[in-house]
Amino acid sequence: MPDPLIITVAPNGARKLKTDHAALPISPDELAQTAADCLEAGAAMIHLHVRDEEGRHSLDVEAYRAAIRAVRNRVGKDLIIQATTESVGIYNADQQMVMVRELAPEAVSLAIREICPGPAMEEKAAAFFTHLRDAGIFPQYILYSKEDIRYFRDLLTSGVIPDPGPHVLFVLGRYSPGMTSDPSDLLPFLAAADGMDCDWSVCAFGALEGACALTAAGLGGHCRVGFENNLLLADGTIAPDNAALVAQVGGQAGFMGRSVASAAEARKLLGMG
Numbered sequence: 001m002p003d004p005l006i007i008t009v010a011p012n013g014a015r016k017l018k019t020d021h022a023a024l025p026i027s028p029d030e031l032a033q034t035a036a037d038c039l040e041a042g043a044a045m046i047h048l049h050v051r052d053e054e055g056r057h058s059l060d061v062e063a064y065r066a067a068i069r070a071v072r073n074r075v076g077k078d079l080i081i082q083a084t085t086e087s088v089g090i091y092n093a094d095q096q097m098v099m100v101r102e103l104a105p106e107a108v109s110l111a112i113r114e115i116c117p118g119p120a121m122e123e124k125a126a127a128f129f130t131h132l133r134d135a136g137i138f139p140q141y142i143l144y145s146k147e148d149i150r151y152f153r154d155l156l157t158s159g160v161i162p163d164p165g166p167h168v169l170f171v172l173g174r175y176s177p178g179m180t181s182d183p184s185d186l187l188p189f190l191a192a193a194d195g196m197d198c199d200w201s202v203c204a205f206g207a208l209e210g211a212c213a214l215t216a217a218g219l220g221g222h223c224r225v226g227f228e229n230n231l232l233l234a235d236g237t238i239a240p241d242n243a244a245l246v247a248q249v250g251g252q253a254g255f256m257g258r259s260v261a262s263a264a265e266a267r268k269l270l271g272m273g
Contacts, residue, residue, distance in 0.1 A: 003269055004261035005253045006222040007213075008045040008080075009038040010203065011242040013228030014057035014088045021231055023241045026051050028070035035071045035079055037243035038226075042250030044266040045080040046071065047109060047224060057088045059099045068105065080263050080272070082107040082140065087114045093121060097128045100137065107138040107272070109169065112152055116160070126160040133162055138272045140201070142169045149192040156196070166198050167270055169224065172212055173205035180206035183215035190219065199270065207232040213249045218256040225249055 011025050011034045018024055025034040035046050048071070050063040068081055083105040085096040093115050100108050116125035132139050141161070143149050152168070155161045170189040173181030181204040193200065201222040204212035209230035213223035225245045233239050233248060250260045261269065 005258040006261045006266045008224040009043040010047040010226035010228035028067045032070040032074040038246045041243040041246040042260045044261045044263045047082045109140045111142040146192040205229045
């Protein structure tokens with residue numbers, strides 16, 4: 001039997017506001033409610049972004065702690081809580097790494113092109129990646145292009161990334177016209193990653209997010225869905241909330257031969273703790 005499908009929900013992202021969707025969760029209480037709803041819909045992980053008092057993207061450790069505490073109080077250990085280091089043109093690699101070291105989250109997503117943009121950062125990045133391993137912080141490495149994948153391979157080969165079987169996220173549509181994606185966009189990523197020993201997930205911008213997620217499920221990967229990348233259901237209507245996007249994928253996973261993973265199953269599959 002194939003491994004169960006790990007569905008991650010990305011409920012808000014760094015840029016969207018309540019004006020984009022009234023149900024976009026921003027406050028700790030809103031994130032906690034969204035976490036509970038998405039857990040019931042089939043999510044095993046929540047990808048958290050936090051905001052400052054003006055609603056702007058933030059990597060503030062105390063804001064993260066408040067959000068994580070609220071989510072954990074609501075769902076316990078029934079969801080993996082993943083922080084993001086996304087820069088959004090505000091934070092440099094040093095600031096991103098300092099935040100993770102101080103916060104010490106259960107899991108964290110890291111864009112390779114931000115954390116280790118080139119050879120000049122490799123020594124510092126290697127120390128950081130080793131710290132994650134030693135501290136028991138589970139990293140997910142974000143890759144936006146074939147070029148990112150090629151560089152990621154080099155980092156694995158050279159030992160800069162010490163993980164023997166890393167988990168990566170292929171992002172479809174971030175740099176395409178109109179930031180839209182299609183299931184076929186996954187194929188060049190898989191071709192570039194052929195032979196690389198890794199687990200992988202997909203997230204996709206635009207109305208075909210669900211189709212991309214199910215394509216990943218059919219090809220043995222995992223997926224991330226939510227308002228960060230898309231507000232639309234498969235029929236073109238606006239989703240009432242993040243849970244509807246999770247349920248849409250979870251409800252169809254069986255057609256791809258996959259059951260839906262719980263957080264406990266996801267932790268086991270990902271080698272977490």
